[in-house]
């Protein structure tokens with residue numbers, strides 16, 4: 001649980017998307033089950049910070065979910 005929370009904080013801090021209209025998804029990594037909050041219109045590949053699996057890749061302005069399942073949509 002703690003690890004997930006740290007990851008999330010890191011994502012928030014390092015991401016420029018916090019300045020944009022938000023459309024966030026909480027996803028869980030299919031490989032290790034870690035939960036990560038991602039921006040649904042992320043313009044770069046998002047990797048799991050626990051196991052390194054690719055979670056999403058940009059595709060036509062909307063991130064493609066590759067190695068993760070959506071847990072919940074956040075506004």
Ligand SMILES: [Zn+2]
Pocket residue numbers: 029030031032033034048049050051052053
């Ligand atoms: Zn993972």
